[in-house]
Amino acid sequence: MNLDPNKIREKLGLGDDKVYGVIGEFDDPHELVHAGRKIREMGYTKLDAMTPFPVHGIDDALGIPYSKLGWIVIVIGLCGTATALGLIYYVGAISDKFVIGGKPLFDFTFSIPVTFELTVLFSSFAAVIGMLALNGLPRLYHPSMNYQAAHRASDDKFLLVIEADDPKFSPQTAAEHLKSVGASTVEVVEG
Amino acid sequence: MSDVAIPQNPQLMHVNPPLIRAKDYHDLSEQISAIVEGDVLKTPLKYWITLSITGGITALLGAMLTYLVATGIGVWGNNRPIGWAWDITNFVFWIGIGHAGTLISAILFLFRQKWRTSINRSAEAMTLFAVMCAGIFPLFHTGRPWRAYWLFPVPNTDLGMWQNFRSPLIWDVFAVSTYLTVSALFWYTGLIPDLATLRDRAVSKVKQIVFGAMSFGWRGSARHWRNYEAAYLILAGLSTPLVLSVHTIVSFDFATSVIPGWHTTIFPPYFVAGAIFSGFACVMPLLIIARWSLNLHNLITLKHLENMNKIIMVTGSIVGYAYACEFFIAWYSGNGYERFAFINRAFGPYYWAYWTMITCNVFIPQLFWIRALRRSIPVMFIISITTNIGMWFERFVIIVTSLHRDFMPSSWGYFRPTWVDMCTFTGTIGLFLTLFLLFARFLPMIAISEVKGVLSYEKEHFKGQEAPVEVA
Numbered sequence: 001m002n003l004d005p006n007k008i009r010e011k012l013g014l015g016d017d018k019v020y021g022v023i024g025e026f027d028d029p030h031e032l033v034h035a036g037r038k039i040r041e042m043g044y045t046k047l048d049a050m051t052p053f054p055v056h057g058i059d060d061a062l063g064i065p066y067s068k069l070g071w072i073v074i075v076i077g078l079c080g081t082a083t084a085l086g087l088i089y090y091v092g093a094i095s096d097k098f099v100i101g102g103k104p105l106f107d108f109t110f111s112i113p114v115t116f117e118l119t120v121l122f123s124s125f126a127a128v129i130g131m132l133a134l135n136g137l138p139r140l141y142h143p144s145m146n147y148q149a150a151h152r153a154s155d156d157k158f159l160l161v162i163e164a165d166d167p168k169f170s171p172q173t174a175a176e177h178l179k180s181v182g183a184s185t186v187e188v189v190e191g
Numbered sequence: 192m193s194d195v196a197i198p199q200n201p202q203l204m205h206v207n208p209p210l211i212r213a214k215d216y217h218d219l220s221e222q223i224s225a226i227v228e229g230d231v232l233k234t235p236l237k238y239w240i241t242l243s244i245t246g247g248i249t250a251l252l253g254a255m256l257t258y259l260v261a262t263g264i265g266v267w268g269n270n271r272p273i274g275w276a277w278d279i280t281n282f283v284f285w286i287g288i289g290h291a292g293t294l295i296s297a298i299l300f301l302f303r304q305k306w307r308t309s310i311n312r313s314a315e316a317m318t319l320f321a322v323m324c325a326g327i328f329p330l331f332h333t334g335r336p337w338r339a340y341w342l343f344p345v346p347n348t349d350l351g352m353w354q355n356f357r358s359p360l361i362w363d364v365f366a367v368s369t370y371l372t373v374s375a376l377f378w379y380t381g382l383i384p385d386l387a388t389l390r391d392r393a394v395s396k397v398k399q400i401v402f403g404a405m406s407f408g409w410r411g412s413a414r415h416w417r418n419y420e421a422a423y424l425i426l427a428g429l430s431t432p433l434v435l436s437v438h439t440i441v442s443f444d445f446a447t448s449v450i451p452g453w454h455t456t457i458f459p460p461y462f463v464a465g466a467i468f469s470g471f472a473c474v475m476p477l478l479i480i481a482r483w484s485l486n487l488h489n490l491i492t493l494k495h496l497e498n499m500n501k502i503i504m505v506t507g508s509i510v511g512y513a514y515a516c517e518f519f520i521a522w523y524s525g526n527g528y529e530r531f532a533f534i535n536r537a538f539g540p541y542y543w544a545y546w547t548m549i550t551c552n553v554f555i556p557q558l559f560w561i562r563a564l565r566r567s568i569p570v571m572f573i574i575s576i577t578t579n580i581g582m583w584f585e586r587f588v589i590i591v592t593s594l595h596r597d598f599m600p601s602s603w604g605y606f607r608p609t610w611v612d613m614c615t616f617t618g619t620i621g622l623f624l625t626l627f628l629l630f631a632r633f634l635p636m637i638a639i640s641e642v643k644g645v646l647s648y649e650k651e652h653f654k655g656q657e658a659p660v661e662v663a
Contacts, residue, residue, distance in 0.1 A: 029647055049413040052216060052388070053643040054420050058413050067421035087344060091353040103357045113362035113440050117369040120433050124373045124426060128380055131422035135415045138407035145410070151391035153411050154384070156216035 020143035020191025021046075021163040022174040024183025025152075029055040032158040035181035036061035039160065042177055046166035050144065050153035072130040073123050080122025084115040143191025164191070209649045210306050212489035216643050223385075223637050224392055226485055234632065237484075245624040252618025255611055256331060264334045266611040273594045273606040278328045280586040281616050284469070285325035285623075286367065286441055287462075287582060289374070290434055291470025292318025296377060297430035300423075305648070306498055308641040309490045313481065313631070314474045315378040320626040321473070322371045324619040329363075359443040366440040373433055377426045383409050384419075384640040438466040445589065452532035452593035455520065461513035465582060468506035468552070471499050472578035479572050481631060490637055493566050500565045503578065507556035510585075514553065532593060540605060541592045544584050551581025 026032040032049060036058055040047060047062040049055070058064075093106040103110070132138065144150060144161065153159050160183065162174045171188045178186045213219045259266050269276045292314040299307040330336050341350050342364045354361050387409035390402035409415065442458035475496070482491040521533040537545050555577050559565045596603045630636065 030651075050411045051413065051416065052220075052411060053384070053640040053647065054416040055413070059417050062413055064413055064417055067418045069418055069421040070425065073425050088356045091344060092356055096353040098352070100355055100357055110357050113436070113443070114356060114365045116432075116436060117362075117365040120429050121369045121372060123429050124376050127422045127425045127429070128376050131380070131418045132407060134418045135412075137409065140408060142408065142410055150410075154388040154391045155220045
């Protein structure tokens with residue numbers, strides 16, 4: 001067994017020289033969007049922002065693609081429709097052929113309410129679980145939490161992140177660039 | 192950015208004031224979180240007194256249900272021909288109340304009504320608690336609640352048959368349980384960013400762990416928000432038809448039967464309007480009390496309450512129109528049984544219930560046409576209570592007066608509630624208030640992140656203009 005501490009460290013992504021990125025802090029959502037757009041124009045591609053509420057315009061400024069959640073929801077939702085119709089058909093017309101009140105064993109009309117409800121139920125679970133999955137949640141740790149004022153990102157500060165895996169990334173220049181677009185505090189964050 | 196904010200004309204400030212009055216984002220986090228973060232032992236005594244009273248009433252509910260299960264369903268006043276009485280009245284009453292929460296969180300969201308952000312969290316919580324109270328009644332009305340899984344298509348060996356999907360009662364099972372689940376999902380999704388705020392502010396290790404686990408590691412990344420907003424929009428889009436379907440399906444329980452007074456096509460829209468009417472009237476007193484006791488005047492303003500009163504007035508008028516329409520159709524149908532059912536409703540043995548309903552639901556809310564009354568806290572408090580009384584009586588009138596005299600005079604009857612009926616209903620009110628009190632104390636009752644979004648918009652829009660001071 002290889003117990004070389006450096007190799008283990010490398011494998012776990014730990015180490016003194018590992019950098020997650022550079023974070024710049026802003027006080028106002030508009031400044032953040034403005035700065036984000038400028039940083040992107042400088043050629044950075046691996047960008048993120050951390051904000052206490054959804055800031056409109058930040059997605060376009062940072063080039064964050066449209067959410068794919070809708071596709072997940074519609075597929076799962078239609079599974080709900082199929083489940084309901086299959087269930088009602090199986091129960092009424094295959095497993096338990098029992099004529100009640102002269103009504104047909106299976107019909108779309110009396111299936112509408114339950115089909116609708118199950119479609120909504122499946123879709124809602126897909127929306128919530130899909131949202132969490134697309135966001136990589138739940139997770140216990142994220143390197144951005146090493147930022148000294150990370151807790152302010154859910155309060156009143158707006159953080160702009162240039163991640164270290166950006167091809168153009170160098171801690172020194174990225175920090176200078178963030179300073180130049182108006183960040184009040186800039187910090188290189190380990191990860 | 193494309194949307195350049197246009198500052199509002201100062202002369203319009205009294206008509207369209209800013210909704211949120213807060214210095215900055217930090218102030219908002221501070222104000223709302225402070226309610227949750229205070230030392231439990233230092234909670235004001237009046238909170239504990241209220242909680243112990245409502246808790247005592249909840250214990251009464253437990254006692255009544257235990258007594259019912261131990262003795263049998265006969266402890267309620269239900270009889271022949273009135274097989275559905277207070278239990279189903281209370282069920283429909285509580286389900287209806289729940290509708291306001293989803294209306295505020297979903298329908299007003301789709302209509303981009305920014306004022307909803309101050310009240311949606313508490314209204315959604317109220318929905319959950321009301322649906323829980325509602326569920327108790329049909330569950331215990333079955334007489335054998337331990338067999339409740341027979342309501343669901345679960346493979347089992349003791350029932351020996353499947354559920355009948357041709358019956359509206361099974362539709363109702365699906366509608367109500369879906370509604371409870373989706374409301375809970377919607378409510379919790381809204382809570383995630385606020386739980387992250389609480390986690391980041393927490394000082395004790397226990398709180399950090401609890402809020403950390405509850406917020407799933409949310410960090411407010413722009414990618415998170417993009418998916419989150421998509422999820423929120425989808426949930427709002429799903430909940431809007433859902434909320435309309437739930438009371439529609441509840442009304443099918445009645446409308447698909449052949450009982451005169453029930454068998455009408457107006458029931459679905461009429462039930463939905465009534466549900467929203469009673470729901471808003473139930474959020475109102477809760478908000479007035481919370482606003483006053485927790486000092487939230489800067490977040491829940493008179494403008495919010497006035498808007499809600501307008502909705503109460505509109506839905507109350509729709510309900511009034513439905514009452515008139517039912518009477519007209521009863522006469523116009525030429526059906527003797529139908530006509531008798533309605534004359535009997537207004538002038539028969541239950542005339543007092545009918546006229547209580549008409550007074551509380553049709554006449555009293557019309558006072559809200561007057562602006563001064565619409566903006567007076569005592570007036571809206573009283574009207575919201577009378578509306579709840581009226582809407583309870585609406586369900587009582589529909590259920591009991593239609594059943595007590597049907598086709599054959601030989602089987603006519605009269606219903607009187609027993610003390611168990613009364614104590615069980617009182618008990619659910621206790622349960623509802625207890626849950627709401629616990630929620631208001633231990634979770635952020637105003638959506639912090641959503642209110643911050645509105646504040647950001649208003650900072651731009653109003654450019655430091657001061658809102659007129661409210662007299663209330």
